Every structure is written in structure tokens, then in C-alpha cells.
Amino acid sequence: MTRELLQAAVEVEESDNNTLSNNNLASASVITVVTEHDGGHVTHFELARTIERVNRRFTDLLRIEMGKLGVGDIGPAQVMVLFTIGNGELSVRDLLDKGHYLGSNVSYYLKQLVDLGYIDRVASQRDRRSARISLSQKGHELCQALRTADDTYHRLLVRDEDESRELDNAYRLLQKLELVWTNATRYGA
Amino acid sequence: MTRELLQAAVEVEESDNNTLSNNNLASASVITVVTEHDGGHVTHFELARTIERVNRRFTDLLRIEMGKLGVGDIGPAQVMVLFTIGNGELSVRDLLDKGHYLGSNVSYYLKQLVDLGYIDRVASQRDRRSARISLSQKGHELCQALRTADDTYHRLLVRDEDESRELDNAYRLLQKLELVWTNATRYGA
DNA sequence: AATTTTAATTCAAGTTTAGAAGCATTGTTG
DNA sequence: CAACAATGCTTCTAAACTTGAATTAAAATT
Numbered sequence: 001m002t003r004e005l006l007q008a009a010v011e012v013e014e015s016d017n018n019t020l021s022n023n024n025l026a027s028a029s030v031i032t033v034v035t036e037h038d039g040g041h042v043t044h045f046e047l048a049r050t051i052e053r054v055n056r057r058f059t060d061l062l063r064i065e066m067g068k069l070g071v072g073d074i075g076p077a078q079v080m081v082l083f084t085i086g087n088g089e090l091s092v093r094d095l096l097d098k099g100h101y102l103g104s105n106v107s108y109y110l111k112q113l114v115d116l117g118y119i120d121r122v123a124s125q126r127d128r129r130s131a132r133i134s135l136s137q138k139g140h141e142l143c144q145a146l147r148t149a150d151d152t153y154h155r156l157l158v159r160d161e162d163e164s165r166e167l168d169n170a171y172r173l174l175q176k177l178e179l180v181w182t183n184a185t186r187y188g189a
Numbered sequence: 190m191t192r193e194l195l196q197a198a199v200e201v202e203e204s205d206n207n208t209l210s211n212n213n214l215a216s217a218s219v220i221t222v223v224t225e226h227d228g229g230h231v232t233h234f235e236l237a238r239t240i241e242r243v244n245r246r247f248t249d250l251l252r253i254e255m256g257k258l259g260v261g262d263i264g265p266a267q268v269m270v271l272f273t274i275g276n277g278e279l280s281v282r283d284l285l286d287k288g289h290y291l292g293s294n295v296s297y298y299l300k301q302l303v304d305l306g307y308i309d310r311v312a313s314q315r316d317r318r319s320a321r322i323s324l325s326q327k328g329h330e331l332c333q334a335l336r337t338a339d340d341t342y343h344r345l346l347v348r349d350e351d352e353s354r355e356l357d358n359a360y361r362l363l364q365k366l367e368l369v370w371t372n373a374t375r376y377g378a
Numbered sequence: 379a380a381t382t383t384t385a386a387t388t389c390a391a392g393t394t395t396a397g398a399a400g401c402a403t404t405g406t407t408g
Numbered sequence: 409c410a411a412c413a414a415t416g417c418t419t420c421t422a423a424a425c426t427t428g429a430a431t432t433a434a435a436a437t438t
Contacts, residue, residue: 041353042360044339044346045272048247050363052269053289055244056426057370058237064374077394080241083234092417100242105395107418129403129416150233156369157233164230166362171231173359174239180345181246185253245395264424281386294426296387318385318434 047177065149071142073116079146081109082118082139089134091124100182118142236366254338260331262305268335270298271307271328278323280313289371307331 062076071079084099095106110133113119118139124130135143158164251265260268273288284295299322302308307328313319324332347353 041347042356043336044343045336047356047360047363048244048251049269049272049288050360050367051240051244051247054363054367054370055237055240056289057367057374058240060374061370062237075393080238083238093415099238100245102396103417104397104419108394111418127404127416129401131417147232147234153369153373154233157366158230166358167231167236169355170359170362171236171239173355174236174243176346178239178243178246180342181243181250184342185246185249266425282384291427292386293388293428297425300387313385316385316435318432320386 051174061153062146065146068149069142069145074112074118078109078113078118079142081106081113082135082143085119085133085135085139087135089132091130091132093130095133100178113139240363250342251335254335257338258331258334263301263307267298267302267307268331270295270302271324271332274308274322274324274328276324278321280319280321282319284322289367302328 059076062079066072066074066076066079081095081099081101084095084101090098092103092106092110095101096103099106110119110121114121117136120134120136122132124132158167248265251268255261255263255265255268270284270288270290273284273290279287281292281295281299284290285292288295299308299310303310306325309323309325311321313321347356
């Protein structure tokens with residue numbers, strides 16, 4: 001039943017989009033997505049604001065999912081680290097690059113994640129400074145459980161080939177954005 | 190070379206074995222990106238990870254821009270609140286909805302922003318509980334300065350009609366995503 | 379008038395991030 | 409090969425940000 005609600009909401013939003021109408025007359029009684037995008041050009045800041053919001057939303061969702069699974073020892077940020085590690089075995093440096101993290105930051109997370117048994121860490125053979133990092137059994141299980149829960153939402157968003165393509169495009173654009181912003185911070189404007 | 194950075198970002202996810210030790214050398218040449226993404230499916234988590242990363246990147250950029258402007262009294266988050274307020278005059282509740290913020294959260298920011306003179310706040314006439322909030326002169330100036338700096342990046346990303354449309358699409362998709370995730374947190378999975 | 383609802387703030391944790399300094403280990407160079 | 413530099417990672421401290429529960433004060437409802 002919650003499901004129907006959700007579905008309905010998505011539908012509504014879409015029709016809203018199709019007419020390219022905007023804001024304040026947003027949608028069904030329940031939701032109110034407020035935007036200041038008037039048909040024309042999306043500015044960087046609007047985009048950034050949206051990204052920020054979406055990110056917040058996802059974090060909340062993740063927190064809830066984790067609650068359901070009874071995961072209380074780590075937070076959303078740590079879980080994201082787990083996902084960033086993925087299925088491979090990598091060094092801390094790789095992890096930093098992959099997630100654009102700060103060194104001290106990751107170290108801090110890793111410490112907890114290792115202590116709590118979500119991650120295996122062994123010193124590299126050929127360079128004993130370097131650590132090789134990978135998900136433990138427990139880590140894998142958590143990720144898998146979350147991925148499963150996540151599929152539900154994915155199906156709400158991507159219902160056909162068209163939407164899948166849209167998603168792909170958006171993904172690609174985000175990466176472009178990441179690149180632009182990364183270069184900007186590195187080499188100045 | 191820039192290409193490699195991006196490519197790495199794309200591929201790393203599924204790849205089990207990454208040798209991307211060289212992305213730090215990405216040249217200053219800014220974009221020339223064409224990333225062919227193998228028709229692979231972008232999962233929610235990949236998307237979320239990207240959003241998180243991009244968000245981090247933007248925050249950094251903002252921080253730098255602010256540094257250049259000599260703004261040291263507030264942080265990126267507060268600036269985002271300023272942008273969320275925009276040019277209108279609104280209530281705290283409106284602001285909450287617009288930015289998906291938490292009440293206490295915004296209160297905390299507003300307090301600083303008012304104290305530091307970035308925002309004007311007056312009690313509403315017809316409902317004295319409610320505050321009417323808007324950017325002060327100072328607030329407007331800061332936003333304007335940042336917007337100007339920002340245009341540079343915008344031009345790097347959007348160079349023709351096509352790219353503008355892409356951006357629009359991505360923006361729309363993000364909003365859809367926001368909706369799905371918002372509903373999910375509100376009404377459960 | 380008494381009660382409930384709404385708008386917003388405060389408070390007291392909590393989490394997450396940033397930056398400087400540290401410790402090994404490895405690489406390099408005179 | 410000894411000194412020095414660079415690398416890979418960690419630790420520590422302070423700050424920024426976020427959360428949730430409790431609070432105040434003004435409407436709105438009964």
C-alpha cells in the first residue's frame with residue numbers, strides 16, 4: 001500500500017514534468033517539491049542545491065534501511081565507504097581516489113570498520129607501509145542486504161529502457177560535473 | 190588525460206582490479222570528455238556514491254571561492270542556505286521545505302546568518318510566530334559574487350544547446366530521484 | 379477558558395570533516 | 409651506505425555540521 005502511494009507520487013511528478021510546469025503547484029497533497037527552475041537554464045548553483053538535497057535524502061534513507069537491518073554500530077558515511085571499496089581489494093590510496101575522500105577521514109573510518117569486523121586489512125607484501133583492504137564476510141553481507149532493499153527504489157525510478165537511458169545520461173553528466181569541479185579545485189578557475 | 194580520470198571513475202566501480210595510480214596527473218586542460226559507458230546499468234548506489242562525491246567536490250570549490258572573496262565568518266552550508274532563500278521573502282517553514290532541511294538545523298544557521306548580517310528577519314504581521322526571512326544587502330552581494338565566479342564553470346560544462354539540454358535532463362532526473370527517496374523515507378519502503 | 383496545533387528556537391548530544399603533525403617504510407642521492 | 413626525501417597511512421585536535429528531544433510562544437479549535 002505504501003507502494004501504491006509511492007508509485008502514484010512518481011506518476012504525478014512525471015506529468016508535472018511533461019508539461020514543464022514548475023514549482024509551487026507541485027503535486028499531490030503529500031509532497032511539495034519546490035524548485036526555482038523556470039524552464040530555461042539550470043545554473044550551477046541550482047544543480048548544486050539539488051545535489052545537496054538529494055544527497056541528504058539518500059543519507060536519511062540509508063540510515064532508515066540500516067535501522068531496519070539492526071545496524072547500529074556504524075553510520076551512513078561508513079557504509080558508503082564499504083560501497084566504495086566494492087568487491088575488490090585495494091589500497092587506502094585507491095580508496096581515497098575512488099571516493100574523493102580525505103586521507104585522515106578514511107583512516108578514521110577504516111579504523112572503526114576494521115574494529116567492527118566489516119573490513120579485512122592486511123599489510124601489503126611488497127610495501128609494508130601500504131595496506132590492502134577488502135570487505136569481510138560481514139561487510140559483504142551488509143552491502144548485499146542494502147542493495148536488495150535498494151532494488152525496490154530502483155524499480156520505481158527505472159521502469160523501462162527509456163528511463164534507464166535517462167538515468168545513464170544523468171550519471172554521465174554527474175561525472176562530467178565531478179571532473180569540472182575537481183579540476184577547478186585543483187588548478188584554480 | 191583528463192579523459193583517463195573520468196574513465197577511471199567510470200570503470201573502477203565494476204572492475205575488480207584497479208590500477209589508477211596515475212589520475213593525479215590529470216592535466217589542467219579541462220574538459221573534453223566523451224565517456225562511452227557500456228550499456229551497463231547504473232545502480233542506485235553507484236548513483237548515490239557519485240552524488241556524494243560530486244557534492245563533496247562542490248563544497249570544496251565553494252569553500253575555495255569563499256576564501257578568495259575573503260568570506261571567513263560562514264561556511265559552505267550556510268551559503269547554501271542563502272542560495273536556497275534566493276531573492277524572495279519566505280518563512281522558515283518554506284525554507285525548510287525548499288531545502289529539505291531539518292528545523293533545528295536551519296534555526297541554527299539562521300541565527301548565525303542574522304547575527305552576521307547576511308539575512309534580514311522580521312516577524313510576520315498576521316502571524317507573529319512566523320518569521321519572514323530574506324537576504325540582506327550583504328547576503329545579496331555574496332550570492333552575486335559567487336554566482337559570477339560560478340559562471341566560469343558553467344561555461345565549461347555547458348557549451349552548446351545540446352549540453353544545455355543534457356543538463357536539464359539530468360536536473361530533472363535528480364528531482365525525480367529526490368522525490369522517490371523522499372517518499373521512501375516518509376512512507377517506508 | 380482549556381486544549382491542541384503550528385512555528386520556530388534552544389539544547390545537548392552525535393556524526394562527519396578538515397588540517398597539522400606523526401611514524402614507519404621505501405626510494406634516492408651524494 | 410648513510411643521510412635525506414618522499415610515500416602511505418594514522419593520529420590528534422578542533423571545527424563544522426546534523427540530529428532529536430524539549431521548549432516557548434502565538435494561533436486555532438473546542
